[in-house]
Amino acid sequence: MSTVTESGVVDAVNKELLIGGKWTQAKEGKTFPVHDPSTGKVLCEVANASKEDGLAALDAAVAVQNEWAATAPRERGEILRRAYEKLMQRQEELALLMTLEMGKPLAEARGEIAYAAEFFRWFAEEAVRIEGGYAVAPNGSGRFLIAKQPVGPSLLITPWNFPMAMGTRKIGPAVAAGCTMVIKPAAQTPLSMLALAQILADSGLPDGVLNVVTTKSAGGVMEPLIRDGRARKLSFTGSTAVGRKLLEQCADKVLRTSMELGGNAPFLVFDDADVDAAVEGAMQAKMRNIGEACTAANRFYVQRGIAEEFSRKLTERMSALPIGRGTEDGVVVGPLIDEAAIQKVSELVADAAQRGAKVLTGGATVDGPGNFYQPTVLTDVPGAARMASEEIFGPVAPIAIFDTEDEVVDKANDTEFGLVSYVFTSEIKRAIRVSERLDTGMVGLNQGIVSNPAAPFGGVKQSGLGREGGTVGIDEFLETKYIAVSL
Numbered sequence: 001m002s003t004v005t006e007s008g009v010v011d012a013v014n015k016e017l018l019i020g021g022k023w024t025q026a027k028e029g030k031t032f033p034v035h036d037p038s039t040g041k042v043l044c045e046v047a048n049a050s051k052e053d054g055l056a057a058l059d060a061a062v063a064v065q066n067e068w069a070a071t072a073p074r075e076r077g078e079i080l081r082r083a084y085e086k087l088m089q090r091q092e093e094l095a096l097l098m099t100l101e102m103g104k105p106l107a108e109a110r111g112e113i114a115y116a117a118e119f120f121r122w123f124a125e126e127a128v129r130i131e132g133g134y135a136v137a138p139n140g141s142g143r144f145l146i147a148k149q150p151v152g153p154s155l156l157i158t159p160w161n162f163p164m165a166m167g168t169r170k171i172g173p174a175v176a177a178g179c180t181m182v183i184k185p186a187a188q189t190p191l192s193m194l195a196l197a198q199i200l201a202d203s204g205l206p207d208g209v210l211n212v213v214t215t216k217s218a219g220g221v222m223e224p225l226i227r228d229g230r231a232r233k234l235s236f237t238g239s240t241a242v243g244r245k246l247l248e249q250c251a252d253k254v255l256r257t258s259m260e261l262g263g264n265a266p267f268l269v270f271d272d273a274d275v276d277a278a279v280e281g282a283m284q285a286k287m288r289n290i291g292e293a294c295t296a297a298n299r300f301y302v303q304r305g306i307a308e309e310f311s312r313k314l315t316e317r318m319s320a321l322p323i324g325r326g327t328e329d330g331v332v333v334g335p336l337i338d339e340a341a342i343q344k345v346s347e348l349v350a351d352a353a354q355r356g357a358k359v360l361t362g363g364a365t366v367d368g369p370g371n372f373y374q375p376t377v378l379t380d381v382p383g384a385a386r387m388a389s390e391e392i393f394g395p396v397a398p399i400a401i402f403d404t405e406d407e408v409v410d411k412a413n414d415t416e417f418g419l420v421s422y423v424f425t426s427e428i429k430r431a432i433r434v435s436e437r438l439d440t441g442m443v444g445l446n447q448g449i450v451s452n453p454a455a456p457f458g459g460v461k462q463s464g465l466g467r468e469g470g471t472v473g474i475d476e477f478l479e480t481k482y483i484a485v486s487l
């Protein structure tokens, strides 16, 4: 990519499949359109892979697995390090590409490129720290050697909401561990992944290690690969409903799985919290990525003594947010990804209002082209409202009041999800006590963002299996082998 004009960044991306190191058209030359969610217009067409294309990609990944596994860890790490540098050098054009296909404002897209790149820098450093073990058997006569080996060819499925970072969060550890891959990006946002694949190739990733299949038929292409038996691992980020189906498919050949699934994050604000800091945290936890994040605060529980002040201040902040096309200066709220997203958010707000919630600001779509929804704050949201149990995935903040710690912990945990929760309090004992009692894989304590490549990201209950990032992230792509040594 050499130019940062809108058509320039789109034209610069290869729109074909990447199989065995070659950019190739889909069989029968089929394509599908990618839309700009701000305008609804078609940005370009990309290759629409079939089952046969997917199997060709798996063939390519399988063919080079042994050779790739034998590559020196330092070499694997240096490829990632070079890719990190290239991502940062091209931050501006990649951000524009992402904004065009996904809608998030440019400032957030730049942030995502940096976040995505950081996974490569992190796993470049982890590649050379894969450790084994040596132990004397309890009976004293034998020895145990413990080795870590790549799990093998891996299938990666990434979502549309973080089109680059969810790719690097999976590709980084897979490369570091020595696994080959077939990756399928979301149909709404294939361009960022295609650009990323070229960057990895330019950074020296050998042919066949990363294969990219773009397709409108996710199940039609990926299910045969899951059931094929040669892939040994599936890493998925997306909804719990799809994750469940994929787990069933993986059961057949007993694939290793990493599942980053849905959330229903509770955001707890106690009377003793710094209210301004809590409002700031709420803005981050709610409005990052236009609310389209599994980590998004989905339910705000505010203690009675500060509920009025918190609601008023949050409403002031939300109603002042500039809405528009993500490429425009100063815009903070871009469009939702598609019409289905707008419809879901509208339905959830209508349901809450009909059950007695009050709309303090927003509560409607924005007239004109594109999938825009107003930043919305609701109070007195009853527990029976659908949005108390369903992921909103949009710019809507539902507030309910609570009185006691026990009551709010029970409410927060009353969900099948368990990804992340947020707690705002200035009382240290309460902070620790409540964090420990919350059934989530992550807790934001007096902060509204938890995501960090150096930290283990993941959920409990139906929010997923495994962890991505941090020192444990690479383990998802490694098998432990025990070698019994007789002396």
Ligand SMILES: O=CCCCC(=O)O
Binding pocket: 161, 162, 165, 166, 237, 292, 293, 294, 295, 451, 457
């Ligand atoms: O929607 C969930 C993707 C995870 C985003 C993050 O890393 O914060």
